[in-house]
Amino acid sequence: MTSSKLTLEPNAREELLDHVREGASRDPPAEVCGILAGTGNTLSRILPVSNVADEPRVAYELDPQETLTKIESVEESGDSVLGFYHSHPESAPVPSATDREQASWPGYVYLICSPDGRMNAYEWTADVFEPLEISR
Numbered sequence: 061m062t063s064s065k066l067t068l069e070p071n072a073r074e075e076l077l078d079h080v081r082e083g084a085s086r087d088p089p090a091e092v093c094g095i096l097a098g099t100g101n102t103l104s105r106i107l108p109v110s111n112v113a114d115e116p117r118v119a120y121e122l123d124p125q126e127t128l129t130k131i132e133s134v135e136e137s138g139d140s141v142l143g144f145y146h147s148h149p150e151s152a153p154v155p156s157a158t159d160r161e162q163a164s165w166p167g168y169v170y171l172i173c174s175p176d177g178r179m180n181a182y183e184w185t186a187d188v189f190e191p192l193e194i195s196r
Contacts, residue, residue: 064183064190064192064193065101065192065193065194065195066101066102066103066142066169066171066181066192066193066194066195067101067102067103067194067195067196068102068103068194068195068196069098069102069103069104069105070196071104071105072098072103072104072105072106073103073196075105075106076106076145076171076173076179077173077175077177079092079094079106079108079147080092080147080149080173080174080175081175083111083147083149083175084147084149084150084175088117089117089149089150090111090116090117090149091111091113091116091117091118091119091120091146091147091148091149092108092111092120092146092147093108093109093111093120093121093122093144093145093146093147094106094107094108094109094122094130094144094145094146095107095109095122095127095130095131095134095141095143095144095145096141096142096143096144096145096169096171097134097137097139097140097141097142098139098140098142099139099140101142103142103169103171104139105139106145107130107133107134109122109123109126109127109130110122110123110126111123111146117149117150118158119158120146120147121162122144141168142168142169143165143168143169143170143171143183144165144168144169144170144171145170145171145172145173146159146170146171146172146173147172147173147174147175148172148173148174149174149175151174152174152178153172153173153174153178153179153180154172154180155170155172155182155189159172159189160189163184163189165184166184166185166186167183167184167185168183168184169181169182169183169192170182170183170184170189179194180194181193181194
């Protein structure tokens with residue numbers, strides 16, 4: 061990202077919240093995850109990816125093969141991968157210690173959402189999550 065702001069197109073925001081709420085409605089609730097796609101600093105669509113973590117209630121792990129396939133589809137469409145998202149169905153949308161330990165894409169956006177609509181975006185610098193302003 062070259063900007064300290066992430067703009068969410070309304071349809072992308074609604075799709076994201078629908079996915080997050082679907083995960084939160086499971087019994088037990090589960091984190092959901094996926095890819096953020098768009099151009100520049102504008103998020104225009106999300107691509108859900110299966111969470112293959114051992115403990116999906118409190119962690120996420122993008123399915124590797126599904127992630128690769130979806131990244132290729134984003135690139136083929138002319139969009140860019142802006143970053144990744146996941147949900148915190150039972151806690152605040154801020155990076156957890158696990159999120160920090162497992163972050164592996166410097167320069168990309170990490171968007172964390174709660175089912176109540178709260179969301180925070182960060183750019184991973186390889187050392188810290190730098191907060192990004194979210195605009196609509």
